[in-house]
Amino acid sequence: MSITETNLRVRLAGEGPTVSRIAYGVWRLLDDREGASVRRVLDKIHACLDCGITTFDHADIYGGYGCEEAFGEALRASPGLREKIEIVTKCGIMLVDPARPENRIKHYDYSRRHIVSSVERSLRNLATDHLDVLLLHRPSPLLDPDEVAGTFERLRREGKVLHLGVSNFAPSQLEMLQSRLASRIVTNQVEVNPLRQDAFVDGTLDQCQRLGISPMAWSPTAGGRIFHGGGDVERRVRGALGELARKYAATPDAILFAWLLKHPSKMVPVLGTNRIDRIRSAASALAIDLDLQDWFFLWTASTGWEVP
Amino acid sequence: MSITETNLRVRLAGEGPTVSRIAYGVWRLLDDREGASVRRVLDKIHACLDCGITTFDHADIYGGYGCEEAFGEALRASPGLREKIEIVTKCGIMLVDPARPENRIKHYDYSRRHIVSSVERSLRNLATDHLDVLLLHRPSPLLDPDEVAGTFERLRREGKVLHLGVSNFAPSQLEMLQSRLASRIVTNQVEVNPLRQDAFVDGTLDQCQRLGISPMAWSPTAGGRIFHGGGDVERRVRGALGELARKYAATPDAILFAWLLKHPSKMVPVLGTNRIDRIRSAASALAIDLDLQDWFFLWTASTGWEVP
Amino acid sequence: MSITETNLRVRLAGEGPTVSRIAYGVWRLLDDREGASVRRVLDKIHACLDCGITTFDHADIYGGYGCEEAFGEALRASPGLREKIEIVTKCGIMLVDPARPENRIKHYDYSRRHIVSSVERSLRNLATDHLDVLLLHRPSPLLDPDEVAGTFERLRREGKVLHLGVSNFAPSQLEMLQSRLASRIVTNQVEVNPLRQDAFVDGTLDQCQRLGISPMAWSPTAGGRIFHGGGDVERRVRGALGELARKYAATPDAILFAWLLKHPSKMVPVLGTNRIDRIRSAASALAIDLDLQDWFFLWTASTGWEVP
Numbered sequence: 014m015s016i017t018e019t020n021l022r023v024r025l026a027g028e029g030p031t032v033s034r035i036a037y038g039v040w041r042l043l044d045d046r047e048g049a050s051v052r053r054v055l056d057k058i059h060a061c062l063d064c065g066i067t068t069f070d071h072a073d074i075y076g077g078y079g080c081e082e083a084f085g086e087a088l089r090a091s092p093g094l095r096e097k098i099e100i101v102t103k104c105g106i107m108l109v110d111p112a113r114p115e116n117r118i119k120h121y122d123y124s125r126r127h128i129v130s131s132v133e134r135s136l137r138n139l140a141t142d143h144l145d146v147l148l149l150h151r152p153s154p155l156l157d158p159d160e161v162a163g164t165f166e167r168l169r170r171e172g173k174v175l176h177l178g179v180s181n182f183a184p185s186q187l188e189m190l191q192s193r194l195a196s197r198i199v200t201n202q203v204e205v206n207p208l209r210q211d212a213f214v215d216g217t218l219d220q221c222q223r224l225g226i227s228p229m230a231w232s233p234t235a236g237g238r239i240f241h242g243g244g245d246v247e248r249r250v251r252g253a254l255g256e257l258a259r260k261y262a263a264t265p266d267a268i269l270f271a272w273l274l275k276h277p278s279k280m281v282p283v284l285g286t287n288r289i290d291r292i293r294s295a296a297s298a299l300a301i302d303l304d305l306q307d308w309f310f311l312w313t314a315s316t317g318w319e320v321p
Numbered sequence: 322m323s324i325t326e327t328n329l330r331v332r333l334a335g336e337g338p339t340v341s342r343i344a345y346g347v348w349r350l351l352d353d354r355e356g357a358s359v360r361r362v363l364d365k366i367h368a369c370l371d372c373g374i375t376t377f378d379h380a381d382i383y384g385g386y387g388c389e390e391a392f393g394e395a396l397r398a399s400p401g402l403r404e405k406i407e408i409v410t411k412c413g414i415m416l417v418d419p420a421r422p423e424n425r426i427k428h429y430d431y432s433r434r435h436i437v438s439s440v441e442r443s444l445r446n447l448a449t450d451h452l453d454v455l456l457l458h459r460p461s462p463l464l465d466p467d468e469v470a471g472t473f474e475r476l477r478r479e480g481k482v483l484h485l486g487v488s489n490f491a492p493s494q495l496e497m498l499q500s501r502l503a504s505r506i507v508t509n510q511v512e513v514n515p516l517r518q519d520a521f522v523d524g525t526l527d528q529c530q531r532l533g534i535s536p537m538a539w540s541p542t543a544g545g546r547i548f549h550g551g552g553d554v555e556r557r558v559r560g561a562l563g564e565l566a567r568k569y570a571a572t573p574d575a576i577l578f579a580w581l582l583k584h585p586s587k588m589v590p591v592l593g594t595n596r597i598d599r600i601r602s603a604a605s606a607l608a609i610d611l612d613l614q615d616w617f618f619l620w621t622a623s624t625g626w627e628v629p
Numbered sequence: 630m631s632i633t634e635t636n637l638r639v640r641l642a643g644e645g646p647t648v649s650r651i652a653y654g655v656w657r658l659l660d661d662r663e664g665a666s667v668r669r670v671l672d673k674i675h676a677c678l679d680c681g682i683t684t685f686d687h688a689d690i691y692g693g694y695g696c697e698e699a700f701g702e703a704l705r706a707s708p709g710l711r712e713k714i715e716i717v718t719k720c721g722i723m724l725v726d727p728a729r730p731e732n733r734i735k736h737y738d739y740s741r742r743h744i745v746s747s748v749e750r751s752l753r754n755l756a757t758d759h760l761d762v763l764l765l766h767r768p769s770p771l772l773d774p775d776e777v778a779g780t781f782e783r784l785r786r787e788g789k790v791l792h793l794g795v796s797n798f799a800p801s802q803l804e805m806l807q808s809r810l811a812s813r814i815v816t817n818q819v820e821v822n823p824l825r826q827d828a829f830v831d832g833t834l835d836q837c838q839r840l841g842i843s844p845m846a847w848s849p850t851a852g853g854r855i856f857h858g859g860g861d862v863e864r865r866v867r868g869a870l871g872e873l874a875r876k877y878a879a880t881p882d883a884i885l886f887a888w889l890l891k892h893p894s895k896m897v898p899v900l901g902t903n904r905i906d907r908i909r910s911a912a913s914a915l916a917i918d919l920d921l922q923d924w925f926f927l928w929t930a931s932t933g934w935e936v937p
Contacts, residue, residue, distance in 0.1 A: 120614055154522070155583065158585075159585075184801065188527070192531045222805050223808045276771065308771065309735075309736035309737075310734050313734060320737065426925055430921060462829040466839075493836060493839075
């Protein structure tokens with residue numbers, strides 16, 4: 014399989030933005046051993062672009078409310094770069110953090126007031142006049158779908174947020190919110206990896222396919238546990254990845270991403286690494302067409318038993 | 322926040338009846354230490370009306386099939402009272418009870434024959450010619466939605482039952498029944514309280530919000546366990562309620578009801594007490610606008626960990 | 630209750646085929662102590678027809694990929710028989726089996742290529758030019774609803790498959806596939822019996838009733854465990870069946886089938902036996918109208934506690 018425009022990009026939910034098949038997650042941007050200077054951030058952005066990765070996944074809270082700003086400084090220093098990328102960011106989690114002294118307890122806020130102020134802060138931090146996609150970071154038991162829908166419609170009319178998505182939403186929560194929106198929820202960003210198969214069987218990915226939503230997959234490596242975890246399951250999955258890597262003459266990372274990319278929902282894995290070699294390695298997955306039996310080989314390595 | 326018409330009443334499901342934001346549950350009407358005389362029952366009804374509580378929640382089976390009749394005698398003794406209140410009652414649970422010698426095993430019956438005879442008995446017992454809302458008390462594995470819908474349509478045409486609701490229904494059960502009805506299911510009465518958060522996360526309240534149904538919350542105090550239970554969770558919840566009661570200069574009961582009233586589904590808690598001071602105390606919740614972080618403070622006191 | 634045309638047959642999903650209220654499952658056709666000769670297979674088919682059972686439930690994989698062929702030989706030997714029966718078969722499970730040396734690991738395949746070749750093989754094996762119903766045997770995490778729907782539409786236009794159904798599908802999976810089909814999914818064949826009540830409470834049968842789908846129930850005897858199992862639950866269920874058998878002057882098998890037949894979804898149990906007396910015994914269930922309380926008596930014998 015060669016890397017072509019077709020397998021490099023996907024349009025979210027038919028009417029959503031066109032994004033790269035792999036997104037780069039900036040979650041740990043400030044944890045880079047080589048620092049978070051404008052130079053370093055730009056190096057990583059360009060490494061992504063060189064691999065066809067144009068979509069960057071943020072959240073207001075990443076890096077103690079600091080990642081957006083570090084990324085925004087890189088954009089400011091590099092005129093024209095904004096037009097080459099898509100920015101996804103999130104709102105709604107309220108951390109107890111020195112940067113937010115008003116928060117006495119971790120909670121969620123999807124009031125009009127908070128969504129608007131969070132978006133406006135993200136726009137300033139990211140040095141941009143629009144977000145391609147805004148995600149509601151986690152479902153709240155107090156989420157009022159009418160208030161959220163009205164707020165998003167206003168932000169969309171103002172050109173500040175082009176598309177709305179959700180993250181970690183159960184099907185019933187997504188359906189509740191969708192019922193109030195004139196436009197489509199363009200993605201549901203959920204945890205998916207060989208150690209975390211829930212989304213395959215609990216209706217989350219079924220709903221995405223039914224509604225034509227492309228899910229995003231956070232933590233494709235289970236936060237590194239797939240490569241470093243010491244349990245039986247981790248060892249089995251690592252063994253299977255190694256065996257397939259040899260068969261396909263690829264890296265285990267690439268096999269892992271190819272496993273996610275094979276899902277018919279056109280899932281967009283979110284790559285979270287500060288190492289440029291790993292960006293390239295993951296992106297090489299776009300050229301791998303994993304055989305059906307090999308896909309189940311990795312599935313089965315994780316569950317520990319054959320499919321029913 | 323002051324108590325106004327707006328926050329005192331809610332219209333169930335858009336087309337349903339207008340009810341008070343708090344309902345009074347007669348479950349334990351016959352367990353009152355001061356007896357169940359017409360005088361005593363009227364005292365409690367008038368205490369409710371004085372607080373803006375006009376909706377009374379019954380079931381055929383309450384008090385060993387005896388509560389409806391005790392309530393009906395009070396209505397009979399007080400002409401004009403029926404017009405000031407809304408009556409909700411339930412059918413479908415078949416208890417093994419001296420009052421029902423034909424029942425050999427506890428079961429459910431949603432046949433046309435049983436629903437009609439249960440409604441007619443409730444009308445006689447309650448001394449009224451119509452029920453504002455009839456609830457199916459619990460889902461039955463043998464519920465036939467066509468038979469139930471046909472039966473309700475007949476009862477509605479006859480003016481005997483104005484609206485249909487359900488109780489303890491899973492989303493799939495409610496959706497199945499709704500698919501056969503010309504009118505909306507106006508409520509799903511489920512157990513909700515800080516110790517029982519299932520409805521917030523299992524899709525029940527999401528479905529209510531999506532369909533515009535106002536749920537009713539039974540057992541807001543977890544059957545008293547919140548105030549008297551000896552476990553760690555109960556102690557944590559009780560501690561949090563006490564702290565918030567001091568902050569808002571309110572009773573812990575009022576905080577508990579304010580916590581339920583804050584949900585955007587416009588949930589109607591069902592207050593079940595024989596003490597007139599507790600009716601007043603709970604009703605004072607209508608004047609409390611619980612702060613978002615305080616809401617999560619009580620949520621977190623129950624779960625024992627911060628939200629994800 | 631007498632056996633009439635009305636209770637002998639049911640039309641699946643309104644637009645699907647008319648099938649017998651009990652189907653005969655050929656799962657163990659090759660395990661018959663009396664062999665699988667054309668004569669023996671025809672004896673069982675005729676025993677079914679004599680009892681009003683006209684629907685035969687196959688799968689490509691049954692009997693190590695051998696049952697369809699044994700059945701087909703009987704059809705070939707008996708001209709005119711095909712017109713008297715309905716054939717259901719399944720595809721999608723890929724067994725590691727000497728008959729399929731290309732399978733290295735148990736997996737599922739719902740690609741166009743596999744579905745078409747599996748159907749064409751089933752047609753040859755069964756000596757027929759059409760399947761009345763094709764079932765997708767188990768949900769696959771990689772099922773692409775567009776590919777499956779397109780493939781089925783082609784097979785239907787060619788007259789090779791008249792109707793599509795599924796088996797062991799969760800509601801979200803059925804709904805996903807249905808969203809792409811012009812015609813109705815006519816059945817969901819799931820495990821249901823007094824020891825396996827999941828489908829009653831997890832939304833599966835609710836969805837069937839909502840969509841007007843008649844489910845099929847595989848393993849009505851829990852693979853024989855109801856009659857031979859040594860656990861407490863099995864003993865309780867067996868005791869209850871015995872008590873009801875005496876009351877209705879019927880066999881325990883007949884009570885078991887009557888219990889399934891009572892469900893308002895018009896569930897079609899799949900009878901899997903090689904004994905002709907048991908075919909007759911199960912079919913006699915069609916004349917039994919189980920009393921509501923007796924139905925809950927068997928339900929309760931299984932759960933071990935009264936309904937809530």
